Amino acid sequence: MSMDQKLSKAADLLRGSSRAYAFTGAGVSTESGIPDFRSPGTGLWSNPELLALATGDVLQRQPARFYSVFLPQWLAYQRAEPNPAHKAIAELEALGRLSGVVTQNIDGLHRKAGSQVVWEVHGHLRHLVCGSCGAPAPFEAAEDAMRKDALPPRCDCGGVVRPDVVLFGEAMAPDFERALAALRRGCDLMLVVGSSLTVYPAASLVRFADAFIIVNCDPTPYDGQAAVILHGSAGRILPELLDAVKEAK
Template structure:
């Protein structure tokens, strides 16, 4: 039966030592990290007239086929919100760890680019990216304008057409009913299996198959620490649990493990 990992008011020295000596660090991030930059989580109430729509009903291939302008408009609104946001101190702390650890892999369930904008070099997007659309029919990548046209008040916005086949361009995210990217998921599993330390940040680690990532790391001998605002029920009693926000705890881990760096 799963045991609840003890909560730590202060960072444990044993965890700091594992981070300090790590040859490969994996940081597995979820919506909680982006939420601190002001990006609403997927299921949060939408603003303005977008509140009339159920996000889970817009995020399907069937919804796009039925009304591509509505779905494309909603995703362009989301992309606009992302571009208005800035990486927070948690994103920057992750990126700074690359200065001290030979290999750092970020595995994110978020579809924004805040990790990259903070300076992280090796980012695996399990759920795709708002910034990498592709043709619905032939999957050819499409280059977006840097600034989206704001679809005000739920206004439909016809998607661009693929220059190769003329099909409608779709958002480059994983929708309900779709599999995770076939190349990215094996890379994420491989990174988890080869790391010394895994930090699971801002995610409940309940949604499969991504939820396997901390367990894979644990099974291969890595130290696993969960950083979240709510306690995480872990199958492993020797995991660490740091209760709080990522923008505070990640810089704390980084500065205490590598005392010559200041946030």
């Protein structure tokens, strides 16, 4: 099948579905300058020593170290802007072709792009939260603490203020249960974008889908079940898919 034929088939599937969702991973954000941590040779997660620090345990025992390693990265996330893939996903929702998006990413770029129904199953970085009392805190609290060499930031209650994201060894964010509940009610099509579908339990959510369109640079375990596979960059393919959906008669 040519690329045009694949795009046309994917567009037909999106137009014919009644409960289609997107499921996105790091690959949807690489063109926003956020590295895919699980790709070999790039980013933080390819460094096992740093990977071992991204745990709730390190946050508890060595909070200053935890912050000094990860805060610069989160600040870069906060400055990132949505790319054409995020925008196309938001527009597909606005057109009524997607019912929502489940994302493994903590960068918040789907909301920034205008998506309305978004489940961030690994949390987000829009604000920090007290690990003891749960009160939200602004990111500036962490930046101030870093500037004053007074990491970690602390809440008025004395608790350590932490990012509202899922660290290794921690339970999933509340959005995981919300996404699970929605998908259980029915998902006749899953548009997978930029996810290797190998990170669990997030990837377990796609098991509710009746059919798949997969947009990814690399193979996934679900390729055999996919109605259409579009290999390539999300920022190039998603706008083309959006155009195909709009053009389809």
